[in-house]
């Protein structure tokens with residue numbers, strides 16, 4: 206996934222583009238570049254590495270001009286190199302283009318253009334679009350873009366400038382996000398709203414197969430047929446402070462510490478203080494047939510998939526609806542048995558994950574209705590779904606998802622209680638108990654954050670362990686997977702999550718004294734089972750780090766380290782037991798001197814397959 210920014214107006218473009226790219230760096234950071242029009246020439250500067258490398262170059266040679274585009278890359282086709290960095294140009298170097306996505310038919314287009322004498326200088330799929338626009342251009346940049354779009358297959362968000370039309374940017378979208386920002390005497394284009402927010406709150410989210418022409422005082426949006434469309438202007442509600450680090454050293458720790466307040470905010474928004482009724486105005490219950498739905502299929506990726514697994518427990522235990530959960534990249538290709546009687550739920554923080562978006566389209570193609578559980582309003586999955594349940598976690602910038610995960614768990618718990626009440630599958634006293642337990646979560650989360658010295662001790666002691674094992678059962682089995690994902694994606698230490706009940710079927714062969722084993726063992730129905738697993742591990746000299754309920758002194762007899770979390774209803778325990786796992790991954794990564802907000806090889810949202 207990459208980040209795109211474009212500016213056309215009266216100010217110098219370079220600083221505005223660079224500030225926008227800084228806000229988009231979480232989307233990809235193996236190379237970056239900028240191109241600005243200065244009179245009849247287009248000046249491009251590209252650099253390998255993070256944005257700071259490009260910034261250093263620009264201190265010596267900042268392009269002058271008031272029309273420009275920029276790009277921060279996460280490589281899909283072609284290794285990270287200056288030659289493969291965007292912007293890419295045509296043979297005449299009069300068209301400069303940036304792209305987020307994958308052009309699936311780029312090879313055949315490239316062959317045709319090579320036969321026509323075009324000369325390519327990169328290994329990327331993107332470069333073919335610059336040459337297509339050159340081939341189609343006959344005095345109208347927007348028309349040349351539309352003609353090119355008709356040739357392209359795949360996902361793209363594009364922005365192009367040209368020395369033939371020095372005060373113009375043309376942008377286009379199909380499958381990758383693109384937002385237009387409207388100012389008084391300037392216009393912007395970017396991959397998401399955070400890059401335009403410091404200049405304007407008036408935005409339009411382009412839809413698939415749409416293109417836009419931007420000039421300082423005018424904008425035109427058209428469909429693939431060249432028909433003019435009325436812009437659907439929205440006002441962004443985001444605040445800049447939401448995006449900055451708020452005094453924390455890293456976005457990840459800021460977002461971990463935001464969890465108590467976000468849970469409080471969501472509870473206040475979702476539960477009526479007067480009646481304790483749960484409110485989901487946006488789920489369009491009748492259209493989705495929520496009261497009579499016979500089966501739910503949840504599709505998602507990564508951390509969202511772990512939340513989906515917890516969601517299965519919630520929906521089945523509370524609303525008594527059969528639930529299947531599947532990884533989106535499997536769901537979309539396995540000829541799934543879903544139809545008009547199946548409600549498909551798509552869970553995604555970014556709302557841009559290509560496989561999850563494809564899963565939504567697959568579900569629609571088979572007659573299912575889709576409810577998405579999303580954090581980013583206006584995202585592709587949001588707009589593709591029949592209804593959307595927003596988790597209101599606020600912008601999540603760190604690549605490793607933390608607050609979005611707990612926000613997803615919270616939303617799934619609330620939605621399950623809401624559905625259970627609609628379907629009459631929950632006793633009033635149980636409902637009331639759960640509402641009370643939910644309201645206790647923010648303070649209990651804060652307690653964990655205020656008392657995490659044991660986590661720091663474990664991080665210091667085990668930062669150099671070669672492997673970790675995470676074990677859990679029932680509601681906490683998905684958290685074992687999530688804790689392992691957090692550690693491996695940040696610290697690059699091999700970590701495996703496993704159902705504790707599965708240990709005897711193979712994984713226990715791994716265990717010896719070099720293996721820290723994190724055991725999620727809060728009070729609840731499976732506590733004794735977990736204790737047996739811990740004793741089996743101890744017999745094999747494993748080093749156990751337990752996450753257990755505050756006040757449980759017995760557990761210390763079996764484990765070297767005990768991280769306590771406050772007592773809560775077992776069903777809600779994942780909202781608490783995940784926090785020490787997030788903190789452990791964070792502190793181990795910091796101890797290893799690694800980049801905790803931008804781990805290698807990863808992007809915040811995987812908008813390509």
Ligand code: AGP
Nearest residue numbers: 507508509553554555558605606
């Ligand atoms: C989470 O820490 C990872 N960065 C990754 O697994 C992520 O959860 C996954 O790519 C799904 O993203 P989404 O929620 O935006 O769809």
